[in-house]
Amino acid sequence: MLTKELVAASTVPLVLSVLTEGENYGYALIQRVRELSGGKIEWTEGMLYPVLHWMEKEDLIESEWREAETGRKRKYYRLRKEGRKALQEEKQQWMSVHETLTKLWKMYPSST
Amino acid sequence: MENVSQFDLNASLGLWLERLVQSPHFRNENVAEMESHVRDSVTKLQSHGLSEEESFLIAIRRVGSVGKLEPEFAKVNRSSRNLILHGVILSFFSVGCWILWALLLVPRIFEKISSDPPPLPAFTRLLIGCRDFLGVPPLLALVYCLYVFIKKSDVRPSWKRFLAATVGAILLLAFPIIVAVLLYFVE
Numbered sequence: 001m002l003t004k005e006l007v008a009a010s011t012v013p014l015v016l017s018v019l020t021e022g023e024n025y026g027y028a029l030i031q032r033v034r035e036l037s038g039g040k041i042e043w044t045e046g047m048l049y050p051v052l053h054w055m056e057k058e059d060l061i062e063s064e065w066r067e068a069e070t071g072r073k074r075k076y077y078r079l080r081k082e083g084r085k086a087l088q089e090e091k092q093q094w095m096s097v098h099e100t101l102t103k104l105w106k107m108y109p110s111s112t
Numbered sequence: 113m114e115n116v117s118q119f120d121l122n123a124s125l126g127l128w129l130e131r132l133v134q135s136p137h138f139r140n141e142n143v144a145e146m147e148s149h150v151r152d153s154v155t156k157l158q159s160h161g162l163s164e165e166e167s168f169l170i171a172i173r174r175v176g177s178v179g180k181l182e183p184e185f186a187k188v189n190r191s192s193r194n195l196i197l198h199g200v201i202l203s204f205f206s207v208g209c210w211i212l213w214a215l216l217l218v219p220r221i222f223e224k225i226s227s228d229p230p231p232l233p234a235f236t237r238l239l240i241g242c243r244d245f246l247g248v249p250p251l252l253a254l255v256y257c258l259y260v261f262i263k264k265s266d267v268r269p270s271w272k273r274f275l276a277a278t279v280g281a282i283l284l285l286a287f288p289i290i291v292a293v294l295l296y297f298v299e
Contacts, residue, residue: 026145027152044176045153049145050184057188074152075145 002041011043011051012060013090016083019061023078025068026052052077060086119165125150131178137186139266150175189265197271198257205278206250212282212289216243219296232296239292249281 002010018024018032026048033041055061060083068074079087129147132138138146150171157167175181219236223229232240253274260268 025148025152027149027156031156044174044180045149046146046175046181047184049142049149050181050188053142053188070155072148072151073144074148075141 007041007043010041011048012055013087013094014041015048015052015055015077016060016079016087016090019077019079019083020087023076025074025076029077055083058082119163119168121154121164121168124165124168128172135178135182136262136264137182137189139189139264141266142185142189146175191265191268194265194268194271195261198260198274201271201275201278202250202253202257205253205282208278208282209246209250209285212285213243213246215289215293216240218293222296230296233292236292236296239289246285249285253278 014033015029018029021032024032027045030043030045030048033043052061052063056063056077059080061077062080063075063077065073065075125147128150129143132143132146133140150168153171153174154164154167157170158164162170216239219232220240223232256274260274263269
């Protein structure tokens, strides 16, 4: 389980990254993250929606209500150009943290 | 074993959603999206062999408590501009009404300082007598603003409507008052 702070920091890059696979709706986004993380990333599911709406306000993503194959309506989210740009920046930042930690842990394997 | 109490998904979901509907922090669209989410979640959990009731209970548990979600939705749904503009218009309207009220004092003041004051025309006297009622329109406007404040943000009426109504009211009030004051000085 991630800490509250890490969940808050990682939700936006996770959503942006999952949406690079193509448009998707909230429930499926959560499923995808759970599946890829092997169940290690568990969100309070309802909390995703205010984040999605904030991202929409920031023009990172756009949304559309459409009828799904089940006959019910779902709100689909899609990446926008601004979102792709934001993802590139997020990626660089996360990679630098990741690389630094990896180097440190390689240097001092006993500490982990 | 037979099911003793029949579980009704639509009824239980409706009851749960009602709490979101009642909250001013969830837009109607948010409620629809949460419903869609819970239904998807229930369908998925049922496909793993859980009963409809079990699936529903787990689904809403995973969504999180309404109390915890509320502040997050409130943050993103806050459209402060519309509310601020309502407040600004209310202030201007109140000041406008106060100016009209003060305007009605002018003939009275003039009457006091002049040595040989002409009598007040009947119409002027009537309006001066009623001038304290000018407190009523700002009060009504305040009540309206409070009503707007508790409305859901996606059905909240626009400030433009309020502006049109208050400007109309000021003009309607100003016309007879200006006539009454001028009438005194013309005579």
